[in-house]
Ligand SMILES: Nc1ncnc2c1ncn2[C@@H]1O[C@H](COP(=O)(O)OP(=O)(O)OP(=O)(O)O)[C@@H](O)[C@H]1O
Ligand SMILES: Cc1ncc(C[n+]2csc(CCOP(=O)(O)O)c2C)c(N)n1
């Protein structure tokens with residue numbers, strides 16, 4: 001076949017042709033009894049309960065092709081989903097992937113998306129079980145994952161509703177990096193801090209901290225997707241308590257970002273989404289290694305930062 005005949009877009013190849021190229025490289029595990037290619041996958045489960053969560057990304061709402069490659073999008077989609085499983089204290093066992101795209105979408109983009117997705121799935125130790133393809137009107141592209149998960153023996157789910165007065169509030173990683181990276185892309189200043197822009201494109205979460213927190217007795221947990229204060233407010237509301245965040249502890253996070261985003265650094269730390277760092281509450285003696293205490297649980301409602309009630313800001317899909 002000459003180069004001119006090589007299929008270049010989804011419109012040049014049929015569904016079966018695309019899938020036949022994708023199936024052989026998908027990560028699997030010894031628990032995948034039936035993998036991609038039949039009407040449904042069959043996954044061996046160890047426990048009597050399955051975690052299930054889903055998360056979607058839409059072109060020009062969740063990413064821009066000028067800013068992120070197909071590889072970045074596939075990688076980030078896995079992180080968003082596996083972080084949700086980890087935020088319950090679970091371990092991800094399998095992923096179902098949906099791609100909705102117009103026929104003019106380049107095969108190069110689709111292959112890169114699949115490569116990023118597979119690499120992130122391998123990094124997370126999970127399998128791709130199958131998915132769905134559908135076409136879209138010109139200019140529309142949407143990708144989605146449904147993730148399944150389970151608990152290690154003896155670990156119970158950590159919900160948002162268990163925070164108790166006297167607990168401490170802690171995070172498993174950094175804050176504000178993804179938001180600072182987005183700001184640099186919007187300003188056309190990505191060369192100022194490639195590490196922050198890379199984190200926006202492909203956020204990384206230490207998933208093992210979810211089960212570790214559950215084993216240590218975490219009373220509430222979630223992953224920060226819409227902003228620290230907004231998401232802390234979700235734990236506060238579900239638990240009927242107030243989360244008091246210590247301003248001084250966050251100073252190092254703000255200082256790390258300030259050279260690159262100036263006076264927006266504090267806003268990135270308090271309201272930046274897409275970080276996927278885990279936020280949890282623990283009895284004060286039970287904070288595991290790798291977690292950083294940033295506040296305490298008190299009687300009341302809502303979230304305070306440095307003693308002041310804080311409304312949060314943060315991301316809302318329908319207000320953005
Ligand atoms: N269209 C829907 N129908 C039914 N339930 C939904 C729908 N959209 C969201 N939910 C449920 O609402 C809750 C909040 O959803 P959301 O996607 O905000 O999850 P999150 O964990 O807070 O955010 P993220 O997925 O970004 O980490 C979840 O329990 C989710 O299953
Ligand atoms: C082009 C473009 N515009 C805006 C953003 C920012 N953004 C998108 S979704 C989200 C919150 C998490 O969503 P979810 O709760 O669905 O995981 C944020 C902060 C972006 N990444 N790309």
Ligand SMILES: [Mg+2]
Nearest residue numbers: 084222223225
């Ligand atoms: Mg979540």
